[in-house]
Amino acid sequence: MLCLDRLGLVRYANPRAGELLRRASAELLGRPLWEAVPWLGGPAGEDHMRAALLSPDPIRFHAGLPGGSGAHAGAPDGSREGPAAADELWLDVAIHPGPTVLTCTFRPAHRLPEPSDEEAGGDVPEAPSVAPLYRPIALAIALSEAVTARQVSAVVMRELLPAFGGRRLAIYLLQDRRLYLAWENGFPAGFLDPFEGVGLDAELPGVRTLTTGRPLFFDSMERLTAAYPGIALDAERGSRAFLPLIASGRPVGSCILGFDLPRRFSTQERAALTALAGLIAHALEKAQRYESEAALARGLQHALLPRRLSAHPRVETTGRYLPGTQGMEIGGDWYDVVESGDGLALVIGDVQGHGVQAAATMGQLRTAVRAFALGDRPPDEVLAGTNHLLIDLDPGLFASCCYLRLDPASGVARAARAGHLPPLLRRPDGRTEVVDLPGGVVLGVDPRARYPVTEVRLDPGAVLALYTDGLVERPGADIDDGIEGLRAALAEARPPAAGPPLPALADLLTETARRTTDRPDDIALLLASRPGAGSGPRPSRPATGPHPP
Numbered sequence: 001m002l003c004l005d006r007l008g009l010v011r012y013a014n015p016r017a018g019e020l021l022r023r024a025s026a027e028l029l030g031r032p033l034w035e036a037v038p039w040l041g042g043p044a045g046e047d048h049m050r051a052a053l054l055s056p057d058p059i060r061f062h063a064g065l066p067g068g069s070g071a072h073a074g075a076p077d078g079s080r081e082g083p084a085a086a087d088e089l090w091l092d093v094a095i096h097p098g099p100t101v102l103t104c105t106f107r108p109a110h111r112l113p114e115p116s117d118e119e120a121g122g123d124v125p126e127a128p129s130v131a132p133l134y135r136p137i138a139l140a141i142a143l144s145e146a147v148t149a150r151q152v153s154a155v156v157m158r159e160l161l162p163a164f165g166g167r168r169l170a171i172y173l174l175q176d177r178r179l180y181l182a183w184e185n186g187f188p189a190g191f192l193d194p195f196e197g198v199g200l201d202a203e204l205p206g207v208r209t210l211t212t213g214r215p216l217f218f219d220s221m222e223r224l225t226a227a228y229p230g231i232a233l234d235a236e237r238g239s240r241a242f243l244p245l246i247a248s249g250r251p252v253g254s255c256i257l258g259f260d261l262p263r264r265f266s267t268q269e270r271a272a273l274t275a276l277a278g279l280i281a282h283a284l285e286k287a288q289r290y291e292s293e294a295a296l297a298r299g300l301q302h303a304l305l306p307r308r309l310s311a312h313p314r315v316e317t318t319g320r321y322l323p324g325t326q327g328m329e330i331g332g333d334w335y336d337v338v339e340s341g342d343g344l345a346l347v348i349g350d351v352q353g354h355g356v357q358a359a360a361t362m363g364q365l366r367t368a369v370r371a372f373a374l375g376d377r378p379p380d381e382v383l384a385g386t387n388h389l390l391i392d393l394d395p396g397l398f399a400s401c402c403y404l405r406l407d408p409a410s411g412v413a414r415a416a417r418a419g420h421l422p423p424l425l426r427r428p429d430g431r432t433e434v435v436d437l438p439g440g441v442v443l444g445v446d447p448r449a450r451y452p453v454t455e456v457r458l459d460p461g462a463v464l465a466l467y468t469d470g471l472v473e474r475p476g477a478d479i480d481d482g483i484e485g486l487r488a489a490l491a492e493a494r495p496p497a498a499g500p501p502l503p504a505l506a507d508l509l510t511e512t513a514r515r516t517t518d519r520p521d522d523i524a525l526l527l528a529s530r531p532g533a534g535s536g537p538r539p540s541r542p543a544t545g546p547h548p549p
Contacts, residue, residue, distance in 0.1 A: 004102045008032045011101065020091060020106045059095045062109055139163075139276060143283040147290050149173065152283045153183030160276060161257070164269065168234070168258025172206060173284065174251050179207065182284075186258060191234045203228065209242040210254045215274050216242040220262040239263045241273055245281035252281045252288075309337035312344050314408035315530055318502045320510050322470075322523040332358035332399065333468045333524035334366050340405055341376035345369075346413070348466040348526050349401035350420065361395045365443070369403065379403045379416035383443065383451040387418065390444035398444035402437075402466055404456065411458040411530055416451040418443050421469060421479075424487050428461035432491035434483060463505070464528045465490055470521035471513060502527050 002013040010028045018025040021037055028036045092109040095102055139159045146152040153171050161169055168186035172179040178197045198204060200211055205228060209216050218224040218240045221233055239259045245252040255277060265273075309317050319335045332351025337344055347369050351362045368389045372382040382403050390399060400420035406413040415423070415435075419442030426432040440451040458464055465486070472482030486509065493505055506527050513523055 001103065001105050002028060004033055004104065005100070008034065010036055017106060020108070058097070061093055063091050063093050140279050143279055146283055147287060149182050149284055149287045149291065152280065152287050155283075156255070156280055157183070157185055160280075164257070164273070165259060165263075166257045167260050168256070170206075170256040170258075171245075171253060171280075171284075172255075173253040173288075174210065179210075179253060182253070187234050191232070194232070204231070205240075205242045206254045206256055209244045210246075210251050213244050213246055215244060215270065215277065217265040217270060219264050234258070235260070237261060239265075241265065243273060243277035243280075245277055245284060247278070247281040247285040250285070252284050255280060310339045310344060312339075312408050315344055315406065315528060316502050317344075317346070317526065317528045318506050319527075320506045320523070320525040322510060322513055332362035332397070333470065333522045334362050335466065335524045335526040336366055336370060337526070337528075338370050338373040340373045343405055343407045344528075345373035345382075346404040346406060346464070346466060346526060346528055347373070347401065348420070348468065348524055349399055350468045350524070351399040352397045354522075357395060358397065361390075361393070361397050361399070364393060365390060365399055365401070369401070373403075373405075376405075378453065379405055379414050380451045380453050383416050383418050383440070384449070387443045387449055388447060391447050395444075398442045400442050402439075404464075404466075406458060406528070408530065411460070411462075413456045413458055413464075414453050415456050416440075416453050418449070418451055421467065421472070421483065423456070424465040424467075424483075424490055425456065425458070426463040426465070426490050426493075428459055430491060432487050434487060458528065458530055460530045462529065463490065463502075465509070466526040466528075468522075468524045470523035471510065471525060473521065502529055 002017045003011050005011050010031055010033055013025045013028040015025055018028065021028070023036060090109040092107040094105045096105070139155070142155045142159050143152060146155050149171075153169075156171065157169055161167070169184065170181065170187065170192060171183045172195075173182045177200050179195070179200075181192055181196055184192055195204070195206070198207060200207055205216050205218075205224070216227075218227065221236060221238055221240075224240055225231060225233065235258075237260070239262050241257040241259075243255040243257070245255055257273070309319060317337045319337075321333065321335070332349075332353065334347075334349050334351075336347040338347065339345075347366075349362070349365060349369070351358045351365065365386060368386045369382060372385050377385070383401060386401065390397075398419075400418055402415070402417040402420040402423060404413040404415040404423075415437055417437055417439035419439065422437050423435045424432060425435050435456055437454050437456070438452045440449045456464075467486065469479065472486050473479045474482060489509055493508055506525055509527075510523065510525055
């Protein structure tokens with residue numbers, strides 16, 4: 001068995017692999033597969049490698065390892081291509097795709113019968129190897145997973161530069177007929193500063209490649225200065241490639257690749273780099289559309305979240321919202337505090353999905369819940385009415401929600417929830433528990449859904465916490481463990497009457513989330529407290545909209 005990364009380098013090989021492939025394990029590690037195992041570098045073997053990169057299922061075929069006169073790889077059905085040598089060893093090869101590596105297994109197989117000349121294809125010459133060209137497929141797969149310009153640039157840095165031996169990379173994006181640096185690596189500090197914001201009339205290779213649509217290759221720095229006299233150089237030796245980034249006929253930017261030594265760019269390399277530039281341009285165009293939509297979603301989300309929570313002299317409330325730090329960032333999480341008769345309605349909800357549609361649906365649901373709350377409707381009627389509204393709107397999304405109607409004088413809250421996570425309650429003595437709150441299905445699924453109402457008591461000095469799953473859910477971890485972690489954090493914090501005010505407590509509970517750089521979901525948190533005896537009432541504070549991550 002051996003494992004390959006996206007560039008085809010062998011990252012692991014067990015001793016048996018060395019025995020079957022007639023190579024010492026040390027000779028395999030860190031080398032491209034087609035160099036370490038030449039018989040797998042022929043056209044048929046390359047076809048199987050490409051298929052494994054594109055298919056979610058294992059690829060299986062037979063291959064022969066001659067004693068010294070050449071090799072060939074068979075078709076998946078076990079048929080053979082090319083004659084077999086008498087001392088040939090047959091192997092049953094299976095390639096298993098994975099998210100980051102390909103795992104190859106080799107087993108001895110029975111020798112297949114010798115084909116006739118007709119079956120073997122006669123004296124047709126073997127096609128030249130194009131093993132390095134399966135790298136564009138790996139790059140295309142990685143680019144399909146990138147959603148921002150920086151992620152696209154990072155993929156190019158990780159996948160493209162090592163494949164061609166490059167050491168320097170600069171990617172410029174076109175905006176208002178000027179080029180702005182989106183990513184750079186390997187250039188001396190400050191070297192690229194003078195080129196920031198250059199217009200399309202500048203006589204520079206990075207501009208010319210974009211305006212003409214033709215790539216420019218310079219085998220040495222002398223050739224670069226000969227073509228562009230007086231141009232600033234970042235090194236005395238080396239070679240450069242300037243690639244136009246054009247997607248669907250629209251200029252996107254330009255890409256600069258730098259190499260430490262002079263080199264002759266072969267016809268094959270020029271064609272491959274030009275094709276890769278097209279892949280990069282399409283990925284960057286997609287990233288720009290994504291970032292425009294994300295900016296619109298952020299603005300919409302910010303506008304729809306409450307700027308100030310309804311105040312009451314006997315109740316203090318505070319809220320936090322944190323956008324996600326990866327993916328679309330903006331989702332449908334929201335919180336609200338609404339005057340409801342002589343009490344307050346505490347609301348938190350989460351619309352499925354991310355982006356503009358989720359934010360817009362969130363705005364419609366928040367408006368509906370607020371309207372029902374202002375009419376002082378019971379919690380079960382509020383959720384039932386909102387459920388019918390979401391079904392009538394038919395956005396193709398569902399939502400969870402938790403709604404409490406609190407009587408500030410008595411501290412009694414009547415609560416109902418629709419598929420949402422249960423609240424947490426910290427009692428004045430510090431005991432903190434998950435509130436046992438029976439609920440119904442999420443909103444937008446069943447028009448006949450019912451939402452039972454449960455009474456919860458909020459004593460003076462107690463803290464009630466409503467939250468969305470982004471605060472407690474982590475990939476690969478049980479959400480119950482996340483809820484327990486939040487409960488423990490709330491229990492360990494001092495109560496607002498003796499310690500930090502409620503906003504500081506909200507910051508404490510979201511501190512870890514704010515420091516997380518790869519958080520896939522957004523977060524909403526709403527805290528409510530009735531000041532303890534002798535502490536005096538505290539004014540309700542402004543809600544904090546999208547909180548800086």
